[in-house]
Amino acid sequence: MHTLVFLSTRQVLQCQPAACQALPLLPRELFPLLFKVAFMDKKTVVLRELVHTWPFPLLSFQQLLQECAHCSRALLQERPSTESMQAVILGLTARLHTPEPGASTQPLCRKHALRVLDMTGLLDDGVEQDPGTMSMWDCTAAVARTCIAQQQGGATEPGPAPVPVEVRVDLRVNRASYAFLREALRSSVGSPLRLCCRDLRAEDLPMRNTVALLQLLDAGCLRRVDLRFNNLGLRGLSVIIPHVARFQHLASLRLHYVHGDSRQPSVDGEDNFRYFLAQMGRFTCLRELSMGSSLLSGRLDQLLSTLQSPLESLELAFCALLPEDLRFLARSPHAAHLKKLDLSGNDLSGSQLAPFQGLLQASAATLLHLELTECQLADTQLLATLPILTQCASLRYLGLYGNPLSMAGLKELLRDSAAQAELRTVVHPFPVDCYEGLPWPPPASVLLEASINEEKFARVEAELHQLLLASGRAHVLWTTDIYGRLAADYFSL
Numbered sequence: 001m002h003t004l005v006f007l008s009t010r011q012v013l014q015c016q017p018a019a020c021q022a023l024p025l026l027p028r029e030l031f032p033l034l035f036k037v038a039f040m041d042k043k044t045v046v047l048r049e050l051v052h053t054w055p056f057p058l059l060s061f062q063q064l065l066q067e068c069a070h071c072s073r074a075l076l077q078e079r080p081s082t083e084s085m086q087a088v089i090l091g092l093t094a095r096l097h098t099p100e101p102g103a104s105t106q107p108l109c110r111k112h113a114l115r116v117l118d119m120t121g122l123l124d125d126g127v128e129q130d131p132g133t134m135s136m137w138d139c140t141a142a143v144a145r146t147c148i149a150q151q152q153g154g155a156t157e158p159g160p161a162p163v164p165v166e167v168r169v170d171l172r173v174n175r176a177s178y179a180f181l182r183e184a185l186r187s188s189v190g191s192p193l194r195l196c197c198r199d200l201r202a203e204d205l206p207m208r209n210t211v212a213l214l215q216l217l218d219a220g221c222l223r224r225v226d227l228r229f230n231n232l233g234l235r236g237l238s239v240i241i242p243h244v245a246r247f248q249h250l251a252s253l254r255l256h257y258v259h260g261d262s263r264q265p266s267v268d269g270e271d272n273f274r275y276f277l278a279q280m281g282r283f284t285c286l287r288e289l290s291m292g293s294s295l296l297s298g299r300l301d302q303l304l305s306t307l308q309s310p311l312e313s314l315e316l317a318f319c320a321l322l323p324e325d326l327r328f329l330a331r332s333p334h335a336a337h338l339k340k341l342d343l344s345g346n347d348l349s350g351s352q353l354a355p356f357q358g359l360l361q362a363s364a365a366t367l368l369h370l371e372l373t374e375c376q377l378a379d380t381q382l383l384a385t386l387p388i389l390t391q392c393a394s395l396r397y398l399g400l401y402g403n404p405l406s407m408a409g410l411k412e413l414l415r416d417s418a419a420q421a422e423l424r425t426v427v428h429p430f431p432v433d434c435y436e437g438l439p440w441p442p443p444a445s446v447l448l449e450a451s452i453n454e455e456k457f458a459r460v461e462a463e464l465h466q467l468l469l470a471s472g473r474a475h476v477l478w479t480t481d482i483y484g485r486l487a488a489d490y491f492s493l
Contacts, residue, residue, distance in 0.1 A: 006070035009037050016045040028055045035064050040075060044087035051091025051117075052098070060118040079123050079133035089146050092117060096150060096162045096192050113163040119143070120170050120198045136172045143169050144177075144184035147195050151187035164192045168221065170199040178209050185216040196221040199252075203228045207236045214243040223491075224252035224288075231257045234272040241275075245282040252313075252490060253286060258294035273299075281306040288340075288490045290315035300325035301332075310337040313490040317371070318345030326355035335362035339493050344373035344399070349381050349441075357388050364391040368422075368493050373482070374402035374444040379409035386416045395420050399427045401482045402444050407431040407460055414464060414478070418471050425486050426478045431460055 002010075009030065013019050023046075026034070031050065038047040051059065065075035095114065124136050134142070147167075173181050188195035197217050202210055202225075210227065225244050232240065237258055244253065258276075280303065289311055296303065296319040304311075310333045321343070329335060341363060348356045360367075370392070377385075382405060389398075398417075405413075410428055417423055432438055434452040442450075464478050479486070 001072065003070040006033065006037065009033050009070075010041065013037055013041065013043045013046055016043055019043075019046050020049045023049060023053055031055060032064050033068070033070055035059075036068065036071065036075070039065060039081070039084045039088075040071075040073065042081055042083045044083050047084060047087040048091040048094065051088050051114075052094045054095075054114045057113070057115040058118065059114060059116070062118065062121040076121050077123060079130060079135065080139070082132060082134045082138070085134045085139060085142060088117075088119075089142055092165065092167070092193070093146060093150070096165065098162065114165055115163070116166045116168065118168040120168050122170070124170075136170065137177070140169070140172050140181065141177065143167060143195065144181050147184040147188045147191065147193055150193045151191050162192045164194060166194045166196055168196045168198055170201075171197045172201045172203070173205060173213065174203045175205060175209075178205060178213070182209075182213060182216065185213070198222065199224040199226070201226040201228060202230070205230055207232060207239055210240055211243050214240070217247075219247050220249065222247045222250060224254070225250060226252075226254040226290075228254070228256060234258065234269055234276060238272040238275045238279075241279040245279045248283075249285050250283060251285050252288035252290075253283070254288075254290040254292075254315075256290075256292045256294065258291055258296075273302075277302060277306045281308065284308050287311060288313035288315075290342075291319060292317045293345075294319050296320065296325065297322050298324060301328040304329070304332055304334060307334075310334045312337050312366075313340035313493075314338060315340075315342040315371075316346065317342050317373075321346045321352065323351050323355045326352055326359050330355065330359040330362045335359060337366060338363040339366055340369040340371075340488070340490055341367060342371035343375060344371050345375070345444075347376045348372070349376040349378065353381055353384070357385055360385065360388045360392070364388065364393075366394070367392045368394055369397045369488055370395060371397075371399040371487065372403070373399050373427075374448075376441065376444070377403040377405070378441065379406050379412075382409050383412060386413065390416050390419050393420060394422050396422050397425045397427075397486065397488060398423065399482075399487065401427050401429050401480065402447055403429050404432050404438075404440075404442050404447060405429055407433045407463075410460075410464065411467065414467050415471075418473065423476055426476065427482055427486060428478060428480060430457060430480055434460060 012022070013034070031054065035047070035050050037043070038050060062076065067074040119139070122136060122139060171181065185195055198221060200213075200217065200222065202213065205213070205227075207230075210230065214225075225247070227240070230236070237255065244250070286307060286309065289307075290313075291303075292315055296316065300316075300321065314329075314334065343356070346352065377400065382403075405428070410431060413426075417426070429447060430452050432442065434456045435442075435447075435450055436453065438446065438450070468474055468476055468478065477486070
């Protein structure tokens with residue numbers, strides 16, 4: 001439902017030239033809603049003028065495009081319109097090329113110059129590509145082009161220099177876009193448009209390029225570093241990690257494939273690992289650590305003992321964890337602070353089950369998000385864990401995809417989870433009952449690749465839905481969709 005104010009605002013924007021002329025006469029308090037409506041309805045002429053004449057020091061997408069009292073639509077949960085994003089950037093460019101009026105001639109809406117344009121929080125990849133919308137890669141490129149053009153564009157109109165604007169963005173970079181983004185970051189130094197990166201994700205980037213990029217980033221702005229598909233190994237990581245450790249406000253570090261290089265002598269590998277651990281001890285604000293697909297067997301204690309503060313999010317997917325790793329984590333200060341835990345790809349069915357249950361018990365009071373995809377948990381292990389799992393009273397998300405569970409096991413989980421009032425999403429596997437001729441125990445690869453009996457699964461879905469309705473939990477989503485962006489980012493917990 002929309003309020004009368006929202007509907008009136010939408011009507012005002014129908015004639016864009018008239019709306020632009022009226023902006024200096026409208027109360028400043030209307031500007032946030034005007035921005036949301038213009039962004040939503042792709043009123044690009046008005047949107048550009050709104051940015052050009054924005055009356056507040058801060059223009060934040062996260063504040064303006066969320067659900068509000070006038071409109072329940074949360075635009076940040078949608079991929080942004082290309083037209084609307086381009087209009088915002090054009091408005092910013094126009095503002096930078098227009099000198100700020102003097103105090104005596106300054107219109108009411110320009111009393112407070114825009115100082116910060118915060119474009120962070122836009123929907124990342126993982127949803128279907130729409131040619132009318134802008135991906136995070138596109139957003140990065142658009143902002144980078146603006147920085148370069150601002151540096152190369154020449155002088156502004158005669159008069160006082162434009163007021164500098166800090167543009168906060170989440171940057172995505174790969175081999176193809178590296179040189180372009182590096183030039184943009186260099187161009188923003190000393191420019192009226194100062195580019196500040198909040199979250200950096202670098203994919204498949206050579207070590208030297210990663211270091212060069214990190215050296216250009218503002219240490220006071222960076223919140224997350226995410227290095228994906230770089231396959232650096234310990235040798236490469238030991239070169240990069242000191243450049244990451246200089247970001248003292250870094251809250252999230254996501255690394256992958258941290259393991260020894262078989263081409264190196266083992267002594268060098270151990271030296272690199274010790275150096276990596278020493279650098280990890282420099283972080284003072286780190287709250288999330290992701291080490292996916294890293295060989296950490298028997299080494300988790302060495303890694304986590306170096307950290308200065310307890311973690312709230314820990315992702316250890318496919319890390320070949322041993323029972324002693326899980327026992328250490330359960331006894332560590334981290335366990336009692338964990339909000340998010342991902343143990344996907346670690347076999348929890350044998351000697352790891354009891355240590356895992358101990359870890360679950362230790363983190364039950366704080367855990368909000370638990371990911372256990374492909375952990376070889378069959379009915380026996382799940383039923384043995386349920387008494388502890390249901391003690392996680394604040395749990396909102398449970399991921400069990402790729403585990404060999406039967407319909408009977410899923411029904412037991414559904415019944416017992418009724419005590420978890422905060423639970424909103426369960427990503428469950430296709431029950432083994434729906435496959436034909438499975439080997440036992442079935443490898444995760446078979447569960448992921450083998451075909452299922454669609455008719456049997458349709459009956460399973462209908463039965464689970466009826467059980468949810470009968471228990472008054474129609475709001476809880478039970479799904480097999482692992483690609484639906486259901487897993488929460490740490491910063492949204």
